[in-house]
Amino acid sequence: MELVRSILEGNTKLSKDEIWQLSGMLQDHYRSSPNVLDIPTDNVIFIGDLHGELQCTLAVQQYIKKYNKHHFVFLGDYADRGPEQIETFNLVMALTLSNPKRVIMLRGNHESDSVATRYGFYNAVTRAYSFDVFKHYSRVFEVLPIAVYKHASLFACHGGVPEDISSIAEIQGLNRRHPNFPDDIIFQMVWNDPKKNDFMFRPNPRSGRARIFGKAAFTKFMEDINAQVMFRAHEAFPQGYQTFFDNKLVSVFSSTSCTRVQPKIVRLCKDYTIEPLALI
Ligand SMILES: [Mn+2]
Known part of the structure; x- marks a missing residue:
């Protein structure tokens, strides 16, 4: 844990061996986790796409210290695009x-x-290391869980509602252990987007395998799995968050996307209301 502590204290220049060690510990932490992790509390703060913006990630680190009774759920998209991808992923x-x-x-x-x-x-x-080091990160991709769930309360994943799924058990039966997303349902859970219209599913211009889910699909899924509120990320909204479907779906984005976004994280409060917290 000496390595972990040094990263939390600002060490951003890791050796190959240190990345191997850090990614190995993370793999051990998640390799036997189910696809959907149970979360024991409603006191949760959700973090959206970070995309290699270390400044925003350091701000999240401060909130983790400050809200020390809260759980924090990172919703994915740690690297790609931004200026400090390796440092962000490691932190x-x-x-x-x-x-x-x-x-x-x-x-x-x-x-x-x-x-x-x-x-x-x-x-x-x-460029900074080698192909071997990329494979260390790739093995982390494979083991990361897909969603969190609290019975009768909340559900969260990166993209949103997938087609033809009506229980948490069905999601638990899927196989996520692959460097890409060969499973169509898991693919949709990390790629799908919401739209404020009352339909089930439509094609998504992002990908032939992705869908846009409407209010009908959202409402049915939430009834089927018994949840009140859903959190997701994946789309950059100028204020850093956006609500859908009578505030029952909250989309959060936690990086600036080249100044287009005022990055936020979102705290779940009493009665399923939310409080957005600014990162810069
Ligand atoms: Mn995304």
């Missing part, structure tokens, strides 16, 4: 390992070999 792993009971690191659509190869992480890692 989120260190935050998870140093608070294993109350910090959870979920998998986003960018935690995939093929996406990371297209959007920058692969290039950043192989």
Whole structure:
């Protein structure tokens, strides 16, 4: 844990061996986890896409210290695009390992070999280190859980509602252990987007395998799994968050996306209301 502590104290220059060690600890932490993790409390703060913005991740670190009775759920998309992808990914792993009971690191659509190869992480890692080191991160992609759930309360994942699923047990039966997303349902859970219309599913211009889910699909899914409120990330809204479907779905984005977004994290409060917290 000396390595984890040094990262929390600002060490951003890790050796190959240290990345191997850190990613190995993270893999051990999650390798036997189910796809959907139970969360024991409603006192939760959700973090959206970080995309390699270390400044925002350091601000999250301060909130984890301040709200020391809260759980924190990172909703995925740690690297790709931003200026400090390796440092951001390492810091989120260190935050998870140093608070294993109350910090959870979920998998986003960018935690995939093929996406990371297209959007920058692969290039950043192989330029600074080597292909071997990229494979260390790739093995982390494979083990990250897909969602969190609290019975009769909340559900959260990176993208949102998938087609043809009506129970948590069905999601638990899927296999996430692959560097990409060969499973169509898991793919949809990290890629789908909501739209404020009353339909079930429509094609999604992001991908032939992704869908847009409407209010009908959202309402049915929430009734089927018995949840009141859903949190997701994946889309950049200028205020850093956006609510849908009578405030029962909250979308959060936690990086600036080149100044287009005022990054936020979102705290779940009493009666399923939310409090957005600013990162810069
Ligand atoms: Mn995304």
